[in-house]
Amino acid sequence: MRGGFFLKFNEGAAEMVDRWSGVVFVVLVLLLSLFGCTLEQQFLVSTQDRLALLQLRSSLGLRAKQWPVKSDPCTVWVGIQCNNGRVTSINISGFRRTRRGSQNPQFSVDALQNLTLLTSFNSSNFLLPGSIPGWLGLQLASLQVLDLSSCSITGVIPTTLGNLSSLAELYLSDNKLTGVVPSSLGQLFRLSVLDLSRNMLTSSIPESFAVLGNLTLLDMSANFLSGVIPPGIGTMSMLQFLNLSGNSLSSSIPAQLGDLSSLVELDLGFNSLTGSLPLDFRGLRNLRRMVIGNNILSGSLAEDLFRPLARLQILVLSRNGFTNDFPAALWSIPTMQFLDVSVNNFTGGLPNVTSSTNSSVLAINISHNMFYGNLPVVFRSFSFIDASSNYFQGTVPSNAHGNTSLGLNCLQNVTNQRGASECALFYSERGLVFDDFGSTNGTETPPAESHEKSHRKVIILAAVLGGVGIISLLVILFVLLICCKRRREAINRRDIGVGPVPASGSPPPPGTSLNFSILGDSFAYQQILKATDELSDSNLIKNGQSGDLFHGILEGGIPVVIKKVDLNSMVKKEAHMLELEFFNKVSHPRFIQLLGHCLENENEKFLVYKFMPNGDLTSSLFKKAKSDDDGLQSLDWITRLKIAIGAAEGLCFLHHECTPPLVHRDVHASSILLDDKFEVRLGSLSKVCAQEGDAHQNRITKLLRLPQSSDQGMPYATCAYDVYCFGKVLLELVTGKLDISSSPDSNMKEWLESTLRYISTNNKELVTNIVDTSLVVDEDLLEEVWAMAIVARSCLNPKPSRRPPMRYILKALENPLKVVREENTGSARLRTVSSRGSFHATLFSSWRHSSSDVAVGTSRKVERAGSFRRSATMGSQGSGQNGDGNGNGHSSSTRRHSVEIFPEPQNEHDVERTNDNN
Secondary structure (H helix, E strand, C coil): CHHHHHHHHHHHHHHHHHHHHHHHHHHHHHHHHHHHHHHHHHCCCCHHHHHHHHHHHHHHCECCCCCCCCCCCCCCCCCEEEECCEEEEEECCCCCECHHHHHCCCCCCHHHHHCCCCCEEECCCCCCCECCCCCHHHHCCCCCEEECCCCCECCCCCHHHHHCCCCCEEECCCCCCCCECCHHHHHCCCCCEEECCCCCCECCCCHHHHHCCCCCEEECCCCCCEECCCHHHHHCCCCCEEECCCCEECCECCHHHHHCCCCCEEECCCCCCECCCCHHHHHCCCCCEEECCCCCCEECCCHHHHCCCCCCCEEECCCCEEEEECCHHHHHCCCCCEEECCCCEEEECCCCCCCCCCHHHCEEECCCCEEEECCCHHHHHCCEEECCCCEEEECCCCCCHHHEECCCCEECCCCCCCCHHHHHHHHHHCCCCECHHHCCCCECCCCHHHHHHHHHHHHHHHHHHHHHHHHHHHHHHHHHHHHHHHHHHHHHHHCCCCCCCCCCCCCCCCCCCCCHHHCCEECCHHHHHHHCCCCCHHHEEEECCCCEEEEEEECCCEEEEEEEEECCCCCCCCHHHHHHHHHHHCCCCCECCEEEEECCCCCEEEEEEECCCCCEHHHHCEEECCCHHHCEEECCHHHHHHHHHHHHHHHHHHHHCCCCCEECCCCCHHHEEECCCCCEEECCCCCCEECCCCHHHHHHHHHHCCCCCCHHHCCCCCHHHHHHHHHHHHHHHHHCCCCCCCCCHHHHHHHHHHHHCCCCCCCHHHHHHCCCCCCCCCHHHHHHHHHHHHHHHHHCCCCHHHCCCHHHHHHHHHCHHHHHHHHHHHHHHHCCHHHCCCHHHHHCCCCCCCCHHHHCCCCCCHHHHHHHHHHHHHHHHHHHCCCCCCCCCCCHHHCCCCCCCCCCCCCCCCCCCCCCCC
8 A cells, every 4th residue: 555655656746747847948948049149149240340340459459458359349348339249339448559559550440341330439549640531431321429539630521521421429629630620510410519629620610510400519629710600500509518719710709609598608718709799698598607708809798698697607708808897797696606807998896796696606807907996895705806906995805805816906005006196097087086095085186287297297207217218228239239349359369169150162260270189080082982882872871961971881890970071062061160160179978979080082071970879869769679570669758858868968068168158050859869878969060150149249139120140041049049949859759759850940830839738837637648659657757758848848939038048958857857846836936036046947937827728628528518617717717817917908919828829927017929030
């Protein structure tokens, strides 16, 4: 019985197991099928896409860390997104190339043509030197997002990009794009973001942009655009961010911009806009930030203009020509955080701020206007206010001293105020009463007779002083001319230094006697021919300005460089004698070593120099590596700094240790020779001459507008000219661009303008935009690079008198960290008169903090609008602190950062553009 029971139980259990196993099997099959579909969607299944990605990986030199070859791109590769086994998105933003890829980076993305379903390509902050290929707008029909910002792209914007009908976002900012903005971009009807900022684009804004009705962000700032603002922009009903600052736009502001009811941020600063502020701007009810500073706007501001702008937080109207009373409505906007109306011609008094104003966070700059009267009682409630350079009178609220700037007013018990006569005259001309700094109950308008008498006295006194001054000036000029003439005659008699370049065909200067015992060996003509293989072309190094250079081997296997000077050439004639005179007078380890000469041939003279294994700077900065596979090899930063210091030592010797000072006149990368240890030896010495006169003579020459060019039409024989050329060499070391110092200034103007805007004493990160991409630098080394860039910009000041002497440049290069760290921690102290004795103060005497230092840091995308807002705000604050000091309003010479590439010192009020030559 018991056995039968167990037998029946086992049979039932087996039957139940069989039944459930079938169910489980079906469920497993369904799960595996579903899972298989998911896996099929995750993994890359397109052979064409895989091959395209591998080709892109190779052409761009991407690292295996991000894109490992043996892994599936859709699941493992960084920045790759797929759909149904096809590549739809590529993001290589911020990627680093392999060592070989970084040595010769190229804009090589031809493989993208095979990714037919690609909707997004982002390579921002990834180096792509070269131009945008035209096929990009023809092959990628599905592309919706294209981000090529901060890629060092050159050339023009292809018109074919207008064929990307699906494109919604286009970022081309912070590159080196030139040419016009193609009107074909107006065909991108789905475009919501267009960022072309921080390039070198020219011409005007295309009228075709008016049809881009879906655009929410349009940023074309920091270019060279001209012409008018198209009124059609006012039809972009969805536009929220509009930035056209830092261009050369002219004409008036279109009233149609007031129809942009969705606009949140508007920046039209640093242009040449004229006319008045349109009353139609009342329609910008959502506007939070408006920057229209540094233009040529004029007229008065309507009171009704700002009442509807209840959400306005930042308003910058500085450096224009606005007149009349300041609108009281601006004081009562509850959301206002920053207000800058400095350097205008506003007048009248200030109203009392209403209680609705959020004054606890309100910073105001009303400096350099013509406001007058008493300060409001609630003046102290602002977080900060700059009311300097106005005509306020009376007393200051008791709690206003800690957060206000009140200099150059007519206030009582405040230092650094205007004079009593200036204040009294200002108030009397307007029929107002001046309180005379509280000394009386007020001074009424002075009688006309008294005023005429005082005016007559002033005229007489000015005439007398002017006559005495003119006579004294003539006497000083006469004495200085006689002293300079005698000094030059004495110098010629003593035969000290190297004289000016003689005229073509003239014999050596009289009295010149060469001591050939210190000028090396005397070689026979046959020795020269044998050493250079009969002056064969295979031994020719280059055709120099003063002669042809050949590589030679002397007896004993000694390598040398031999210069052949053709006396039949009018340009090269007597060049060898000038060099021999130089070596006869000057000896210094920073100059190329002269081994000998050959003067026996009638038509050809030869100079023999020590061979420099590393050639010159142009051939050593980037040279072929030992292995062909490694491409080009770049000099490291330590070596570059060493080269800069060595060249500065040689120039410092010429400028400061020779009597009279000597000028090299041919400072560029090819004249900086390098030995086997990269020690500098200066060459190209045939143009060295004594500096033209002394400082007094130069000033007299400038005053009388006498020509200052040296003989043979050569560059000016002044040490300041050497400093300017040396500044271009420093830029070559920083940027890796090799043709800066050898190119004429006219050819390099645009490049210098676009490069120098990234060199700021206040922002180290800006310089990373121009640093040679082949350099690998850590934080400390980046500070040294930054310091050298700052020194280079000081050297490139267009005003020769503002360039630092070479001895200060040498000290700055020897102490680069001291340069940047002192400048950041004590810039105010360094600009004082008492600190002019230090090399640091001299080096930075040509700097002035301006809004151009931060105008470059504008936003690039919609999500970056916050940083874009802050940078321009800071720029406005900076610009508002400077003015002409007399309340005369707008000054065109200090208006635009794109024109004033080399700002004057902050404590200088003379903003007159110099016409001095280099």
